[in-house]
Amino acid sequence: MNALMAGGAAWTQRLFGVLLCITLVGNMQAAWGAIDYLKAMPPKGSVRQGEVVYVDDGRCPTGEVKKITGGNQMTGVPRQVECVKKPAAGAPP
Template identity: 55%
Template sequence: MLALWCGALLMSGCSGFAPAPIPVTYLSQDPPPGRLPLGETAYVDDGRCPPGQVKRLIGGDAKHNVPRKVECVARPQ
């Protein structure tokens, strides 16, 4: 019975339950080493990327030799 109800709920579309977008915060400089946890994302607008792009940092872990990932990406909306 539960599976039937869940299937009906999925087929109805659930259109009124979309979460609100989370605003993106831009930093003016890279966070210091150790401040960006492993896997966490930060956006930095320090002017080093082409126009319309910002730097995206994904935290690493120095203790386990996992470097930060850094790339220029289109400015998230």
């Protein structure tokens, strides 16, 4: 009986591992599948340091959007703003 229970535990662990992988891949595809574009610059302090958001406010040349990389006011790291080509829908942010 113990051998059967040990086999059942191994099967359960494998199933859990497979389900975890499917969930992670699904979440990555959802995150990379669509990029949200803000219509206006976010308020200072609202974008975490290193976080990237895109703003399509019409101030960059055609086909480009603003890429905002968050800074940190407390440590003196400035927010970075640059116009970049509009990222493809399937590209990682």
